[in-house]
Amino acid sequence: xxxxxxxxxxxxxxxxxxxxxxxxxxxxxxxxxxxxxxxxxxxxxxxxxxxxxxxxxxxxxxxxxxxxxxxxxxxxxxxxxxxxxxxxxxxxxxxxxx
Amino acid sequence: xxxxxxxxxxxxxxxxxxxxxxxxxxxxxxxxxxxxxxxxxxxxxxxxxxxxxxxxxxxxxxxxxxxxxxxxxxxxxxxxxxxxxxxxxxxxxxxxxxxxxxxxxxxxxxxxxxxxxxxxxxxxxxxxxxxxxxxxxxxxxxxxxxxxxx
Numbered sequence: 001x002x003x004x005x006x007x008x009x010x011x012x013x014x015x016x017x018x019x020x021x022x023x024x025x026x027x028x029x030x031x032x033x034x035x036x037x038x039x040x041x042x043x044x045x046x047x048x049x050x051x052x053x054x055x056x057x058x059x060x061x062x063x064x065x066x067x068x069x070x071x072x073x074x075x076x077x078x079x080x081x082x083x084x085x086x087x088x089x090x091x092x093x094x095x096x097x098x
Numbered sequence: 099x100x101x102x103x104x105x106x107x108x109x110x111x112x113x114x115x116x117x118x119x120x121x122x123x124x125x126x127x128x129x130x131x132x133x134x135x136x137x138x139x140x141x142x143x144x145x146x147x148x149x150x151x152x153x154x155x156x157x158x159x160x161x162x163x164x165x166x167x168x169x170x171x172x173x174x175x176x177x178x179x180x181x182x183x184x185x186x187x188x189x190x191x192x193x194x195x196x197x198x199x200x201x202x203x204x205x206x207x208x209x210x211x212x213x214x215x216x217x218x219x220x221x222x223x224x225x226x227x228x229x230x231x232x233x234x235x236x237x238x239x240x241x242x243x244x245x246x247x248x
Contacts, residue, residue: 019148021123021127021148021152022120022123022152022155051149053149053152053153053156053217054153054156054217055152055156058216061211081142081145088223089204089216089219090204090205093205
């Protein structure tokens with residue numbers, strides 16, 4: 001997994017590439033927590049995300065918890081296979097997609 | 099017909115033997131990924147199999163051996179007559195039947211959710227059959243999925 005982070009004032013964008021799995025999810029969590037301090041908008045660009053396991057869902061859930069107090073979180077360009085995992089787990093009803 | 103069953107070997111061994119630590123998933127992912135490629139499954143099926151392997155292996159790595167190091171074994175077979183993949187995980191850790199994990203409430207807002215059980219929930223959704231047995235002080239989980247092969 002690779003992350004390209006972009007911070008613009010209080011908006012943070014993470015462009016994620018690869019799989020968010022048991023090995024890489026902790027890296028994503030660490031990067032997020034290091035950078036989300038004062039943000040009001042978080043964009044997770046999923047264009048190049050291969051798949052997400054429950055370890056990745058846990059990090060997304062944590063980010064959602066944090067951002068529900070701090071502002072908004074958007075998942076961008078989620079592909080069909082990843083969306084199916086969100087649907088399977090009910091995450092699709094609760095997240096904001098663009 | 100036993101002749102219809104193809105067993106995948108890892109470096110000549112009948113199964114892949116891994117240290118039960120999360121980071122070892124990389125080896126499992128590479129191996130299972132190459133088997134999926136060899137069987138020419140769809141990209142979606144390949145991803146689903148990797149998710150299943152991730153969930154089961156992570157459970158063993160996280161909870162199987164609370165008192166120290168242990169091993170997880172993974173065997174992969176393909177039944178050519180039914181085009182069914184058979185994935186077998188075994189470990190000698192504490193007795194744990196993942197099928198007894200209560201399912202998560204997937205209708206709750208994320209902020210109120212407990213993440214526990216979500217992995218096993220996905221495994222059950224993705225695979226056609228999931229069976230657990232405790233055998234010779236080992237946990238054995240046998241999962242099957244009929245593949246869409248190209």
